Amino acid sequence: MSQKVLLVDDSGVMRKIILRALNAIGISDVVEAADGAQALALFGEESFQLVLTDWNMPNMNGLELLKAIRSSGSTTPVIMITTESEQGRVLEAIQAGASNYLVKPFEQETLMDKLQKYVAVSA
Template structure:
């Protein structure tokens, strides 16, 4: 399984990657902003996307919208500090499969990943 991790924080990407490694996911593509995430997805299809909401160039919501516009059904988990109900609804309407609010514990991420990860 290959996972795309899109977050403008290098520290947050490391935390997410560590959690992915802990559940046996070792094929990981990193993106430091929304445009990188879209480009990476187009160049290297993945089995799951974990994207931050607030990123430079394109937001996580833009990432979801553009990837869904390509006809993709890849599972997407929004990982963000944005927890307002209206934003959660907007993300779901755009095509997000699940939502994880920062800060989170490794176990919280693992629980979300278990729904989608088959290693």
């Protein structure tokens, strides 16, 4: 089974942190995008088992990306990763079709817990 993950965050530093955490749990096939628009283009070209996206980004934010993915008919799991933790925002993401939600900063174990439902992870 493919383990290809699309990682979307406008912060190169945050992408590196998340990439390192993904690698540590056995996920190495990761395609990176700097914003939702770039991610949506990649999503249309390749097949991903999971999308991890930041919420706040220029050009197209994570919620807009999520809505575009869902409007295409895709059921690919999408996990929102953000500093936004207020309940209204979480509910908005879930109602738009987010599979799960991860609040920054997070521990590697928390990431592993969120991902294991969607991809095979190893400690």
